[in-house]
Amino acid sequence: MFYPLVRRLEQHGPLSEEEKQVLQRITSRTVLYQPREDIVREGSTPSYSSLILSGFGIRYNHSPDGRRQITAFHVPGDFADLHSFLLNPIDDGVAALTACTVAQVPHSDLKEITKNYPYLTRLLWLITLIDGAVHRVWMTTLGRMDARERLAHFFCELRDRLQPVGLSNDDSYELPITQQELGDAFGTSTVHINRVLQDLRSDGLITSRGKTLIINDLRRLQEQAQYAPGYLHLYQRIERD
Amino acid sequence: MFYPLVRRLEQHGPLSEEEKQVLQRITSRTVLYQPREDIVREGSTPSYSSLILSGFGIRYNHSPDGRRQITAFHVPGDFADLHSFLLNPIDDGVAALTACTVAQVPHSDLKEITKNYPYLTRLLWLITLIDGAVHRVWMTTLGRMDARERLAHFFCELRDRLQPVGLSNDDSYELPITQQELGDAFGTSTVHINRVLQDLRSDGLITSRGKTLIINDLRRLQEQAQYAPGYLHLYQRIERD
DNA sequence: CGCTGTCTTGAAAGGACTCAACGCCGGTGG
DNA sequence: CCACCGGCGTTGAGTCCTTTCAAGACAGCG
Numbered sequence: 001m002f003y004p005l006v007r008r009l010e011q012h013g014p015l016s017e018e019e020k021q022v023l024q025r026i027t028s029r030t031v032l033y034q035p036r037e038d039i040v041r042e043g044s045t046p047s048y049s050s051l052i053l054s055g056f057g058i059r060y061n062h063s064p065d066g067r068r069q070i071t072a073f074h075v076p077g078d079f080a081d082l083h084s085f086l087l088n089p090i091d092d093g094v095a096a097l098t099a100c101t102v103a104q105v106p107h108s109d110l111k112e113i114t115k116n117y118p119y120l121t122r123l124l125w126l127i128t129l130i131d132g133a134v135h136r137v138w139m140t141t142l143g144r145m146d147a148r149e150r151l152a153h154f155f156c157e158l159r160d161r162l163q164p165v166g167l168s169n170d171d172s173y174e175l176p177i178t179q180q181e182l183g184d185a186f187g188t189s190t191v192h193i194n195r196v197l198q199d200l201r202s203d204g205l206i207t208s209r210g211k212t213l214i215i216n217d218l219r220r221l222q223e224q225a226q227y228a229p230g231y232l233h234l235y236q237r238i239e240r241d
Numbered sequence: 242m243f244y245p246l247v248r249r250l251e252q253h254g255p256l257s258e259e260e261k262q263v264l265q266r267i268t269s270r271t272v273l274y275q276p277r278e279d280i281v282r283e284g285s286t287p288s289y290s291s292l293i294l295s296g297f298g299i300r301y302n303h304s305p306d307g308r309r310q311i312t313a314f315h316v317p318g319d320f321a322d323l324h325s326f327l328l329n330p331i332d333d334g335v336a337a338l339t340a341c342t343v344a345q346v347p348h349s350d351l352k353e354i355t356k357n358y359p360y361l362t363r364l365l366w367l368i369t370l371i372d373g374a375v376h377r378v379w380m381t382t383l384g385r386m387d388a389r390e391r392l393a394h395f396f397c398e399l400r401d402r403l404q405p406v407g408l409s410n411d412d413s414y415e416l417p418i419t420q421q422e423l424g425d426a427f428g429t430s431t432v433h434i435n436r437v438l439q440d441l442r443s444d445g446l447i448t449s450r451g452k453t454l455i456i457n458d459l460r461r462l463q464e465q466a467q468y469a470p471g472y473l474h475l476y477q478r479i480e481r482d
Numbered sequence: 483c484g485c486t487g488t489c490t491t492g493a494a495a496g497g498a499c500t501c502a503a504c505g506c507c508g509g510t511g512g
Numbered sequence: 513c514c515a516c517c518g519g520c521g522t523t524g525a526g527t528c529c530t531t532t533c534a535a536g537a538c539a540g541c542g
Contacts, residue, residue, distance in 0.1 A: 061381045064467040069381035083374070086367045086479060091472045092377055114359040122355055125366050126327045132369065133324070135376035136333055140302045140310035142383040143428030146497070178520065187384030192498055194522060226305040231332045238327060387529070419488065433530055435490060451539095 003027065004053055004077045004165075005103075009123045011164070013238045019120055022113065027051055027103040033096040040081050042093035048104040050080045055100030056176050060184070061092050070185035071135065073097075073158065073177070076165050082128050085110045098176045119240050130233045137231045142187050145226075147196045150186045152225035155206060159215060160229050172214040244268065245294055245318045245406075246344075250364045252405070254479045260361055263354065268292055268344040274337040281322050283334035289345040291321045296341030297417050301425070302333050311426035312376065314338075314399065314418070317406050323369050326351045339417045360481050371474045378472045383428050386467075388437045391427045393466035396447060396456060401470050413455040 005023045009015060015023070030053060033039055039050050039057060057074040059081070071092060074080045080094045085107050114121045134157075141150045158175070162168035179193045186193070200206050205221045207214040215221055246264045250256060256264070271294060274280055280291050280298060298315035300322070312333060315321045321335045326348050355362045375398075382391045399416070403409035420438070424431045441447050446462045448455040456462055 059377075061377055063381055063385055064469060067381075067385040069377075069384045071377045071380050083370045086363060087370045087374060087474060087477065089471075091374060111363075114363055118355040118359075118362070121359070121362060121366075122327060122352075125362075125369070128366070128373065129324045129328045129369060132373040132376060133328060133332060135373060135380060136300075136302055136310075136312045139312050139376060139380055139383060140304055140308075142380060143310045143426075144304055144308040179522095180520080185384075189499055190520090191500080191522085195498095198522085228305060230330075233328060236328065420490095421488080430531055431488090432490085432532080436530095439490085 005051060005079075008077045008079075008127070009120070011234065012123055012126055012236055013119070013240065015120075019117060022117065022120065026105050026109040026113075029104045029106075031102050031104060033100045033102060035096055035098050037096050038093060039096055039100065039102060040084065040090065040094040043089050043091065044093075045088040045090070046081070046084050047108075048106045049082045049085055049110065050094060051103040051105055052076055052078050052080055053101040053103055056097040057094055057100055058097055058181065058185075059092050059094050068184045069187075070181060071138070072131070073185070075158075075161055075167065079105075079124075079127055082124065083131070097181070119238075122238055126233075126236065126238055130236070133231045133233060147186060147188045147192055148199060149225055150188075151182065151193070151196055152200065152205065152221050153227055154182075154186065155213065155215060156218075156222050156225050156227040156229070157232070159218075160232060160234065164234065171218050172212060174211055175208070175213040176211050246292060246320075249318045249368070250361070252475065253364055253367055253477055254360070254481065260358060263358065263361065267346050267350040267354075270345045270347075272343050272345055274341045274343060276337055276339050278337050279334060280337055280341065280343060281325065281331065281335040284330050284332065285334075286329040286331070287322070287325050288349075289347045290323045290325055290351065291335060292344040292346055293317055293319050293321055294342040294344055297338040298335055298341055299338055299422065299426075300333050300335050309425045310428075311422060312379070313372070314426070316399075316402055316408065320346075320365075320368055323365065324372075338422070360479075363479055367474075367477065367479060371477070374472045374474060388427060388429045388433055389440060390466055391429075392423065392434070392437055393441065393446065393462050394468055395423075395427065396454065397459075397463050397466050397468040397470070398473070400456060400459075401473060401475065405475065412459055413453060415452055416449070416454040417452050 003024050005027050006015060006020050009023065040046055042062060052074050054076050057080055058070050059072040059074065060068055060070045062068050081090060084090045141153050145153065159168050159171060159173065162173050167173055180190045183190045183193045201208065205217050207216055244265050246268050247256060247261050250264065281287055283303060293315050295317050298321055299311050300313040300315065301309055301311045303309050322331060325331045382394050386394065400409050400412060400414065403414050408414055420434045421431045424434045438449065442449065446458050448457055
């Protein structure tokens with residue numbers, strides 16, 4: 001049996017047997033979602049947080065007049081709405097891009113953890129802080145880079161996030177994201193995403209066949225994207241005492 | 242004596258006498274910063290987090306080639322880099338816009354709180370989560386709104402954030418932010434900020450005299466900005482048990 | 483009084499958008 | 513087994529928002 005939350009938190013600090021058991025217990029309730037299905041509705045007040053075990057998801061915001069902004073792409077191992085533990089009603093929604101299996105972690109269990117497991121609490125807190133760090137970098141790409149740089153940056157980011165969960169090999173990975181969704185994430189129209197992708201392809205930086213993305217020239221892609229992976233804090237360590 | 246952190250956290254749940262004393266103790270070390278001075282350097286690893294007691298600050302990111310994105314404006318009562326408690330080195334910097342008095346809260350004290358005061362821990366965690374919620378809305382304005390809407394949105398947001406700390410009266414407040422800084426925050430050039438401001442002024446939505454901003458028609462400003470203040474979670478309540 | 487940072491203005495260029503149409507493909511139903 | 517359908521990707525043309533570059537006006541400060 002595979003315990004994604006254990007694996008994820010262990011990236012940031014060692015876990016005791018007891019702690020591992022706690023994490024296994026609170027992630028034992030799992031649910032299956034269909035592609036496009038809502039996992040958490042915008043504005044709702046869930047009593048649990050959703051941990052993605054398999055599949056791809058998105059987090060999104062709608063402006064009152066209906067324009068959509070995708071604020072995060074989620075891969076297996078991501079806690080899509082850990083923030084709904086303390087923040088409710090939540091103002092963003094979570095949806096499945098592909099079929100997803102999701103563990104529903106009751107907020108009551110999270111509260112118990114804050115009472116009895118300060119170290120686990122800090123680890124969970126850290127996960128939400130990394131989320132914020134990624135948000136800030138996305139803000140920087142949205143505000144200060146052009147569409148081409150933003151896309152290149154994202155492809156670099158996704159590669160580094162998929163690696164730890166074994167979903168990226170040889171710099172290629174499954175990318176089940178439509179051009180419309182890319183547009184909604186990176187602040188451009190679908191049409192423009194299409195043209196930028198063609199650009200990246202014709203420059204030999206990437207290849208995309210169907211839903212597979214191949215990075216042909218990682219160095220150059222990272223360079224043009226001004227990509228520096230530190231903000232992902234993949235190996236941020238926390239001390240127990 | 243005035244304890245900004247107590248006041249801030251009390252917005253989200255009642256505090257016991259003991260808890261108040263803890264908060265007072267950990268915010269007792271204060272420092273004064275000059276305008277433009279760095280409060281936290283980008284990429285550094287501070288051993289304390291900075292709580293702004295008076296003055297305005299910004300948080301910012303630089304892309305490797307030097308373009309700057311301002312990711313947050315901070316007002317009195319804001320914990321500018323509470324996330325540096327667990328996230329280090331931090332990838333964003335904090336700087337003073339005006340003269341600032343700042344309380345430096347040692348990370349060791351924060352760690353003690355996570356061990357002994359789970360309720361305070363959740364309150365502090367909440368603050369960082371609200372930060373994230375604001376980030377997401379900024380992403381939405383950056384990605385999906387034009388410069389005029391973004392500025393209007395920000396003026397509405399700042400009004401609602403200054404109200405609780407008594408810095409906004411009659412829908413007017415001090416705005417010690419240059420057009421260059423507004424540009425760096427909202428993803429446009431300084432020149433364009435200037436033109437958009439003139440637009441908002443000539444439409445009778447705002448008046449700005451020197452560093453004072455007056456909102457002349459709040460309804461219409463909020464409407465055009467599609468402003469919905471829920472994301473600030475100003476009165477988000479958390480339960481003790 | 484002069485300096486420097488900030489604000490303002492104009493003109494030309496460019497990145498991105500909208501609208502519209504078309505091709506491709508997989509899925510569905512007859 | 514084939515025809516239809518809808519979602520997705522692609523393309524072109526015209527338009528608009530925003531940028532860049534440059535220069536001048538203004539204001540606060542030493």
